[in-house]
Amino acid sequence: MNRLKTFLGASLLALACTAAPALAHPPIAAAQADATFEQDRADILAMAGNYKVRFDMQESTRWDAGYTPIDKKTSGGFESVRVIEDTGRRIVLQHLLVVNAEGKDMVIKHWRQDWxxxxxxxxxxxxxxxxxxxxxxxxxxxGRWSQTVYQVDDSPRYGGWGQFETQGGVRRWRSNWTWRPLARRDAVRHPVYDRYYAINRHQITPDGWIHWQDNTKLGRKDGKLVPIVQEYVLNTYTKFDGYNVKAADDYWAATRDYWAAVRAEWDRVAKEKGGIGLQEEAETGTVISARLMELADNIRTGKTSTAKATTAALKLIADNTRTL
Structure with missing residues (x-):
């Protein structure tokens, strides 16, 4: 009898241990959510600032025996991240990339993250x-936050929801599994895969913050989505003011009203049409991305007014999106 009790006890313990991962992210109690809300906000707002950025991308494990992983790629640049909206329960961060081309600093409106x-x-x-x-x-x-990421023209890229958690003394926000379209760096190569299935993490560090992605790259074979290769991406944002920060802020001051109208139009279309249906192409992202960016540059250089550019932009969005 004692041996039976010992066996049953061990079996129940084993089952409990096996089941534990499924409970890794259970519902959050309201009291716990209230206790961490301000810290959550502080971590999101801490991503704003001026940074030197390093992008590390590595295809690692192949899931398709016929595929050869591409070599590790490392790049970098300078990025200004600005809070453009904060209502308490909603925070919007706009990224502005500053690059030097032929001795001249240029600003590229980069990605946006809405929390x-x-x-x-x-x-x-x-x-x-x-x-x-x-x-x-x-x-x-x-107690949970969603993060929706938008492309350079403010069209959507991917969205997910998740929670802030502390493990091993490190606090991070971790998403659910999310689908994503190919990034331009992959799309221009026309690879055998056509989308990612990924987990997204954001973590504040003493020097800035990191954005860590675990991407499974999938493609279609015989009409089914199959995994091709695993990729790990670590984007490191290190606090740094030694670049032309003024160029980023000047660009945003000149174009923010235009981009606010563009964001509002994307939001309207998404609500009224049940989402966003929009053609993409490898070189530019969406088929209207280049033109929307050009209109912003024309405002900045004085070639057109904000009102005229906005009218043209809203028509482009309305004409190129479909009802789902």
Missing amino acids: EYEPTRVLVYADTNTWKWEDVPEKMRT
């Missing part, structure tokens, strides 16, 4: 040229 506390739904990448609304399970909303 929303306890969201009911998130705009996610659903399939080729398609972004749809996805409900966040009701029991998983309390």
Whole structure:
């Protein structure tokens, strides 16, 4: 009998240990959410600033025996991250990339990240040229934040929801599994894969912050999505003021009203059309991306007014999106 009790006890313990990973992210109690809300906000807002950025990308494990992983790629630059909206439960961060070309500093409006506390739904990448609304399970909303990432023209790229957590003394925000379209660095190579399935992490460091991605790259074979290769991406943002920060701020001061109108139009289309249906191309992202960016540059250089550029931009978005 004692041996039976010992066996049953060990078996139940083993089952409990096996089941533990499924409970890694259980629902959050309201009291716990209230206790960490301000720290969550502080961590998101801490990503704003001026940075030297290093992008490390490495295809590692191949899942397709016929595929050869590409060599590790490292690049970098300078990036200004600005808070352009903060309502308490919603924070919007705009990235502005500063590059030097032929001795002249240029500013490229880069990606944007929108954070929303306890969201009911998130705009996610659903399939080729398609972004749809996805409900966040009701029991998983309390205490969690969604992060929606937008491309250089403010069209959507990917979205997900997750929680801030501390493990091993390190605090981070970790997303659920999210689908993503190919980044331009991959798309221009026309690889055998056509999308990513990924987990996204953001962590504040003493020197700035890191953005860590775990990407499974998938492609279609015989009509089915299959994994091709695993990729690990670590983007490191280190606090740094030794570049032309003024160029980034001047660009944003000149174009922010235009981009606010563009953001509002994308939001309107997403709500009224059930998401965003929009053609993409490898070289530019969306088919209207280059023109939307050009209109902003024309405002900055005085070639056109904000009002005229905005009218043209809104028409481009309306004409090139479809109802889902």
